Amino acid sequence: MFKISEVDKDDSDLVWLVSELDAFQSELYPAESNHCLDLSTVSDEQFRCVIAHDQDGSPAGCGALLFQANSSAEIKRVYIRPEYRGRKLGELIVTAIETIASEKSSRLLRLETGIYQQPAITLYRRCGYEMCDAFSPYTADPLSVFMCKELP
Structure with a gap:
């Protein structure tokens, strides 16, 4: 059983997971294809985070x-x-993210992931995301996969 909760971007467990x-992504992709967002560069108004803990409280x-x-x-x-x-933790996290997006009246969710992360691509497909073209601020990259989903 997992507990998913919203946290600030400077939460110590979140910082550790990120x-x-x-480190995981840097082993898979060269720097120019590694689109890691530095959490310190976004405002709290622009950004919302969730974290899942197991029954023992571990992230x-x-x-x-x-x-x-x-x-x-x-x-x-x-x-x-x-x-x-x-x-099925990925599905729980994506559902939590989609709930936050709906509460903030977001109607279109997009994402970028890498071609070597097939389990992630499978997760997003199971959650209803479809392949799409690159979107700003990205440009087409042979190592990237772009996906989107419209929310009701």
């Missing part, structure tokens, strides 16, 4: 939303620690 995610995964113009938002920083994968 640093683990950055298991995280995710975030970066709000943009035109009622859209970008899913950022979704990460599940390896020992928690395969337990």
